[in-house]
Amino acid sequence: MLHRLFGKRSRAGSPAAERRPRAPSDCRVYAIGDIHGRLDLLQALHEQIAADCRARPHEGSDTIVYLGDYVDRGPSSREVIDCLLDAPLPGFAAIHLMGNHEEAMLRFLDDVEAGPAWVSFGGEATLLSYGVRRTPNTLGRQRFEDMRRQFAAKIPERHVGFLRGLRLSYESGDYFFAHAGVRPGVAISAQQPQDLLWIRNAFLSSDVDHGKVVVHGHTPTDAPEIRHNRIGIDTCAFASGVLTCLVLEGDDRRFLATGSADWSQHVAAQ
Known part of the structure; x- marks a missing residue:
């Protein structure tokens, strides 16, 4: 499943910035949301990512960012960690964040x-x-x-x-990756572990510019949530069967996902 996002309005109602946020020009970034013990979905999404790379060859490097919450709820937490340790996507730089x-x-x-x-x-x-x-x-x-x-x-x-x-955060271009989000009004460089791992309402309800677009999981939604200051990609994989991957390349954003979810209406509303 693949959806492309261009120049959409955010759910908060703010128009997309004149200059779209960019990933580094020499790198394609794949970010995966909360896995929660679903080895089957992780393996299926890895296959989609590998196929995406074959279908879209490029000169730069590939980075995969796992946003944490690998364990609990689903049946295969141990096997998920084994999979991540075994570097399932050769040639990728893998960033593993803590949830x-x-x-x-x-x-x-x-x-x-x-x-x-x-x-x-x-x-x-x-x-x-x-x-x-x-x-x-x-x-x-x-x-x-x-x-x-x-x-x-x-x-x-x-x-x-x-x-x-496990790392608490990662930065790439105009994007900042953390499991739960950031504390609004606090510089990216001064964020506290408790907030990076656990924050919810204060971050989700904020329209503040955080300095970078925050890519996060932690709070499940039926479809990816795209706002001018954050992108949430926890689609409750352990229960829904939909594990989500955000792909960032230049100023382009698109999604890969397991399952048969159709996000076209959600995307059109952004």
Whole structure:
């Protein structure tokens, strides 16, 4: 599926800027939204990206930016991390950003007290993917201590290293990539990790120029959300079956996606 966006009006009602934001002239950027344990969709989208590169050869380099939330909710969190570690798109520069779900996962590895919060918003699916089961006849803290002990024994060291090495943000041309967004009114260079990973309403409702167009996931929508200051590409893949990729090349923007969603009406409204 492929949609092209040219000179559209933003959902906030502001006309598109006279000078459109640009990716670097020597680089094509592919940004992938929240995967949440859907290895099947990730593999299908990788195939689309590879096909896109073959169909559109160019002189520059290719970069793929993963916006975080690789784990939880879907059935294959462990396998998703294996896939990302195995560099599935040879020749691409791969940028892996941290999501709030990876942060919560690491907190549980470091502190059993973080277990209830993580499990309550999707972490149990990740534990199951690593072969961790709730211990029968245990309650409260003891249950989470047992689960954490199993988890620490079963998660590969290379997975822990991958998670601890995730970046919080990435910049390319006129675009800034972060999992959740940015704090309006704060310089891009001064953003705090809590906001980059967790912010929601203050960012989503803001019409402020952030200095760069922010490409983010974190907040699911039925279709990509394109505004003059941000582009949201979390299309709730774990439930919808639609995993989204934003393609940036020069001042061009287009989308690849899994599934059969038709975004033509949403795009026409931008």
